[in-house]
Amino acid sequence: LVSRKKKPDNTIVMVKGEAIGDGSQRFIAGPCAVESYEQVAEVAKVVKQQGIKLLRGGAYKPRTSPYDFQGLGLEGLKILKQAADEYDLAVISEIVTPGDIETALDYVDVIQIGARNMQNFELLKAAGSVNKPVLLKRGLAATIDEFINAAEYIMSKGNGQIILCERGIRTYERATRNTLDISAVPILKKETHLPVLVDVTHSTGRRDLLLPTAKAALAIGADGVMAEVHPDPAVALSDSAQQMNIPQFNEFMSKLKPLCNRN
Ligand code: PEP
Ligand code: MN
Numbered sequence: 001l002v003s004r005k006k007k008p009d010n011t012i013v014m015v016k017g018e019a020i021g022d023g024s025q026r027f028i029a030g031p032c033a034v035e036s037y038e039q040v041a042e043v044a045k046v047v048k049q050q051g052i053k054l055l056r057g058g059a060y061k062p063r064t065s066p067y068d069f070q071g072l073g074l075e076g077l078k079i080l081k082q083a084a085d086e087y088d089l090a091v092i093s094e095i096v097t098p099g100d101i102e103t104a105l106d107y108v109d110v111i112q113i114g115a116r117n118m119q120n121f122e123l124l125k126a127a128g129s130v131n132k133p134v135l136l137k138r139g140l141a142a143t144i145d146e147f148i149n150a151a152e153y154i155m156s157k158g159n160g161q162i163i164l165c166e167r168g169i170r171t172y173e174r175a176t177r178n179t180l181d182i183s184a185v186p187i188l189k190k191e192t193h194l195p196v197l198v199d200v201t202h203s204t205g206r207r208d209l210l211l212p213t214a215k216a217a218l219a220i221g222a223d224g225v226m227a228e229v230h231p232d233p234a235v236a237l238s239d240s241a242q243q244m245n246i247p248q249f250n251e252f253m254s255k256l257k258p259l260c261n262r263n
Contacts, residue, residue, distance in 0.1 A: 001155040002148060002162070002192045011193045013133045013161045016090035016109050018053040020133075020163055021195030023263035026224035027256075028092060028135075028197070029249065030056035032239035033069065034076035040083040042231045046246050048087040050253045054110070055080065055089040056226065060096045061238055062116045069237040077107035092135060098126035105132055115140050115167055115202070118150045128157025135163045137199065141170045144184055148192060164188050164196045165226065168203030177205020177242070180213055185220045195223040205242050207233075211252055218259050227252065 001007075013020045020026055029047050034040055034057040047055050059076025061069065072079065077093060084091045090109035095101055096117060104111060110133045117123050118139035127134045134154055138147045151162050166185060168178025180203035188196045198217035200210045214225045230236045230243040244252060 001160070002151045002194055004191060004193050007193045009193065011160065011162070011195065013163050013195055015054060015133055018090065020197075021223045023261060025218055025222065025260040025262075026054070026197075027052045027253070028054040028056050028224065028226040029229050030092075031058075031230045031236070032201075032228045032243055033058040033061050033237055034072055034079050034093075035237050037079045037082060039231055040079055041086065042246070043229050044083040044087045044089055046229070046249060048089060050250070053090050054092055055084050055087075056092045056112075056228075058238070059093050060100070062094070062096055062114055063238065074103065077104065081107045095127070096123070098122045101126045101130060105130060109133070110135050110163070113137060118142055118147065121153055124150055124153035125157050128154035128159045130159060131161075132159070133161040133163065134159060135165055135197070137165045137167045138169065138181075138184070140178070144187055144191070147184075148188070151192065151194060162194050163223075164192070164194050165199050166196065166203070166222075167199040176203070176209065178203050180204060180216075182213075182216050182220055185217065185222050189221060197224045197226055198222045199226040201226065201228040201239070201242050205239075207242055207244060207248070210242075210244065211255055214252070214256055215259060218256065218261070225256070 061071035092110035094112040112135045115137045171179040200213040228243040229249040233243040
């Protein structure tokens with residue numbers, strides 16, 4: 001169902017009036033994790049100022065260590081929605097449990113399925129059974145074929161509003177947190193009819209590489225870029241080394257905006 005052979009024209013996913021995959025390149029920005037209303041609102045304000053529609057923030061955080069900050073859960077979704085409503089933004093947040101999908105419908109405009117859950121088939125089926133856009137991230141060590149099959153799980157249940165997100169894969173290279181597989185973007189665009197985004201934050205894990213990798217993503221034809229922004233990354237409860245502060249984010253956007261395709 002996700003194959004371009006079945007449907008030659010591009011799928012456009014509508015999120016609160018904004019089209020993703022229509023030829024205009026879009027951004028998703030926000031903190032790694034929701035920490036407080038003040039923290040999210042500060043970021044939401046600049047996201048809005050930059051003309052971005054989609055505010056991200058993790059409420060259920062899939063952390064490597066059980067002793068690290070696990071996220072605020074439902075309270076985090078509520079905070080995110082409150083801040084987004086204030087600035088007329090759409091919300092994207094990761095859901096990690098099939099049972100939380102229904103609840104999340106009241107708070108998010110896009111359900112994110114994270115890299116660690118790309119092959120959580122029960123979660124994919126649950127997300128496929130609702131009428132809400134889904135952003136599916138590539139698994140940490142998933143082939144492109146496995147990634148496409150994960151999207152197929154969602155679509156096979158009836159939900160065709162899927163956005164794919166390349167976020168780097170595990171290789172032997174340790175200079176970056178993951179290795180951004182930039183060629184996955186044109187391959188996914190060729191093999192499927194779905195929009196494809198690039199998450200520069202989790203693919204590189206390095207603040208100094210966000211701008212060059214985002215330029216590469218736009219140049220290679222991604223439908224958009226995701227990046228993390230925090231008012232004070234040094235004290236962030238997760239992903240402190242890779243989030244941009246607000247001046248850095250404004251600089252990042254000013255360099256990228258002239259490069260974006262618009263239709
Ligand atoms: C995230 O975007 O919050 C995240 C945890 O990313 P990933 O699933 O790609 O690691
Ligand atoms: Mn993060």
